[in-house]
Amino acid sequence: MKRRSFIGKAALALVTVTGIVAAISYLRQFFPRLAGEKQRVALGDPQLFPVDTYTFLDEHKLFVYRDHEGIKAVSAICTHLGCILEKSIDGFECPCHGSCYNDAGKVLSGPAPRDLAWYRVSRAADGKIVVDPGTSVPASEKFLSS
Ligand code: FES
Known part of the structure; x- marks a missing residue:
């Protein structure tokens, strides 16, 4: 694998992971009980x-x-x-x-x-x-x- 190709794929993977984490964090606010934060x-x-x-x-x-x-x-x-x-x-x-x-x-x-x-x-x-x-x-x- 060429160096330029590797850097491009690594950057794409990083952006994808960041997007997934951001989406999960955003959606989590709608399900606080499922997140286990608010137990009676x-x-x-x-x-x-x-x-x-x-x-x-x-x-x-x-x-x-x-x-x-x-x-x-x-x-x-x-x-x-x-x-x-x-x-x-x-x-x-x-x-x-x-x-x-x-x-x-x-x-x-x-x-x-x-x-x-x-x-x-x-x-x-x-x-x-x-x-x-x-x-x-x-x-x-x-x-x-x-
Ligand atoms: S944590 Fe900063 S004032 Fe309480």
């Missing part, structure tokens, strides 16, 4: 969560908040570049680049471009409380557990 999270009994406290669930990257009325869940993933947030006195802080959010998940400062996502909390058929990271709700919405 079983929380169990609301009584497991202390009242007036944000509980961090490391494996699900969530903060779960419970008060006397009910329970709600917010993403612990910074909207800037995806670092895991830490709870501060009056909100959430990102240890990576310093974004700050208030208790409602609203951006107060930093490079974060969007507020935090709050997720629907409901009761599953088996009676357990579940969080649906595929369904965003307003920060004021909470599952009334009593």
Whole structure:
């Protein structure tokens, strides 16, 4: 194979692979559940969560908040570049680049471009409380557990 022919075929292969990857990435947004990104999270009994406290669930990257009325869940993933947030006195802080959010998940400062996502909390058929990271709700919405 001549050198010029090889370079031409290699360039064509590279363009083809790039096009396929771009097409798959584009189409993937229409099937988030098939991609396995938004699995419902079983929380169990609301009584497991202390009242007036944000509980961090490391494996699900969530903060779960419970008060006397009910329970709600917010993403612990910074909207800037995806670092895991830490709870501060009056909100959430990102240890990576310093974004700050208030208790409602609203951006107060930093490079974060969007507020935090709050997720629907409901009761599953088996009676357990579940969080649906595929369904965003307003920060004021909470599952009334009593
Ligand atoms: S990843 Fe959180 S501020 Fe950059």
